[in-house]
Amino acid sequence: MRHLLSAGDLSLDEATLVLDTAKELAQVGGRSVKKLPTLRGRTVVNLFYEDSTRTRISFEAAAKRMSADVINFSAKGSSVSKGESLKDTALTLQAMGADGVVIRHGASGAARRLSNWVDGAVLNAGDGTHEHPTQALLDAYTMRERMGRLDGLRVAIVGDILHSRVARSNVLLLRTLGAHVTLVAPPTLLPVSVAGWPCEVSYDLDEVLPKSDVVMMLRVQAERMNDAFFPSAREYTRRYGLDGDRFAQLPEHAVVMHPGPMIRGMEISAEVADSPRSTIVEQVTNGVSVRMAVLYLLLGGSESGIGN
Amino acid sequence: MHAQKHADDGDESRAVLEGPEIDRALTRIAHEVLERTKGGADVTLLGIPSGGVPLAQRLAERIERVEDRPVPWGSLDITMYRDDLRLAPARALGRTEIPPEGIDGRTIVLVDDVLFSGRTVRAALDALGDLGRPRAVQLATLVDRGHRELPIRADYVGKNLPTSVRESVTVLLKEIDGRDAVLIGPAKPRAGHAGDTTVQSTHAEGDNR
Structure with missing residues (x-):
């Protein structure tokens, strides 16, 4: 299982594959049933250590349109405010069987650290001043x-x-x-x-x-x-x-x-x-399609379609 | 993938249908569609990528020639509805283009190049269900090679081709491969098994399960 940690990891072919896939998936937003069965039975955890509205909602909408189960985790009001480390939170998620973890963290490099601790795909949703x-x-x-x-x-x-x-x-x-x-x-x-x-x-x-x-x-x-x-x-x-x-x-x-x-x-x-x-508004709409594409390519097959 | 397929065109594969026979089969199917749908006033043809799409277009052209009015046709990608997604690396998607008439209340004729296990058609039925509610769904296929794994049959068949499960059937089409032919050859590794690392979708039969 591979991850999406840095935009620099993508080759031209992989980046183009994501964009082409997103273009096809954009049609789903205009259908009567805005849902595809592709990620049925897969669990995606949104692990957000920083405030975020559009990115979290966008990832949640994308995962739900692909029929994945979504678990939202925000640092406020969780075990993190009791002092749990990122690693222990990661091991908890691992034990719960998360297939994909979407992480937003204030520290640059947090997503890469997390990818060493969990088996599932890690999607970097913003780590400090590093990457998104x-x-x-x-x-x-x-x-x-x-x-x-x-x-x-x-x-x-x-x-x-x-x-x-x-x-x-x-x-x-x-x-x-x-x-x-x-x-x-x-x-x-x-x-x-x-x-x-x-x-x-x-x-x-x-x-x-x-x-x-x-x-x-x-x-x-x-x-x-x-x-x-x-x-x-x-x-x-x-x-x-x-x-x-x-x-x-x-x-x-x-x-x-x-x-x-x-x-x-x-x-x-x-x-x-x-x-x-x-x-500006189009970007928000497109964000859902692009995240659907990334989730599909990372979680949809036996191995990732990108990042290999 | 295509390169590999052309390599198979050599001595080991033999052509069971050539261009003129494919043309005749499609013309016959076009007439059958018109007969069975009583003039085909509400017919929409949807090809399953990649091989089914040019076939849907050719059928639409033939029906138009006979009835002197255009027939809506499009493509329906079924990748996201496949039951074997987890057996292979994530695949690139084909195009889905539904004609502006939509599919609600229409008679949809699904068009594919090879009918084998029936799983592709099962996926296509699921995909249609998410797009709307057709009045009826029918299935046209250029080649029916048998070995169904689901209770699915075709309404219009270009040619019934008795095969062994281990043989491969490949449909070549002018629009994609530069020539029309149906080839039968020795087994190729199945999608999802060792050796198939491509993320390209293909209309080679091995993928068309």
Whole structure:
């Protein structure tokens, strides 16, 4: 049994298989019976150590549409608040016979640690500031649906790159899929390691926008900041927020994405967020299809269809 | 997978049906469908990927030629409903395309290339049930090779082909393989058994259980 821990583990063929599978599974959402019998009798545990609405609900909806049994576990009000370690929680899940574990954890690398302790497939649903591979897959899916291709697409990822697992996963996956990524952020919100990432880096949003097919805005993750990274929210918005004027600089065909949750008026203006060229709501819909595809490919067969 | 199949075309496999015979069988099936459905006003043809899809299209063309009106046709992927999913690595999905008329209240003719154990058809019936409620479901197959494992029979058969369980039956179609033929050959490893590591779906008979 294999896992989905990092978007960088996927080959071009595997990533394309996930996207193609998701495309077929997207039809299920429009049927009278929104359910497939494929994962009947399999148990998927949602192990969430961090607050999450859309990712947890999305994984839950995906698993239920595939007929898997879903057990939700959140750290609040569980044995974790009594002091149980991740390993002991993992062994408990193992003993209960979980076929798949979806984990969201505040510590980078938690998903990989967990994969050493359980037999079931581990799906990383966000580990600290490290990775969030299914988000990158659903972003790539959304781009492919909107733009018709990924190869050669110019993607700008703007905002708090330092604390963003979405940015790292997107950079790795989009590189595999042939897109060109430019990260745009104030120098204080870029990780030190960014020089080694397969992407361009810019500090100037206005210069990057006219050359972008896709702009992905990221939320400033105030909850992970115990330092002053920029003088004020207003100044951040002035230099890195996507407002109507900046939106007008984009090419006609360009789309705006946001992994959510977004702060209107901070990194994105309400006018842009509600524009028909914003894919924010589509991303949520596509997230369910992509997670169904990942669950099917990891749990549906005798061995995983990806990650081998 | 296809490469392996073509390798089988050599001395060991022999053709039991060639292009013109397949054409004639399909023309006959088209007429039978019209007769049995009294003109076929509410007929929708659904091919099971991959081999059944071009066959459904060809049947639709033939019916259209006779009746001078278009017949809705599409494809119905059954991968997610298979009973042997856990015996093989996760497979790539085929396409499901239901024509805009939908399936509620219509006479659905399922089209497949080879009818063997009947398990594919069982899966297709389950898939149809989740899509809606057809008035009736019928089954057309180019080749019926026997060895049913479920109480399922075809309404329209291109050719009954008595085979041994160990033999393999392969249908080649112009749209996929460049030529039309039905080949019978020695056994190939079954999907889900050692040696089959592909995640590609295939219309080779060995998978069509």
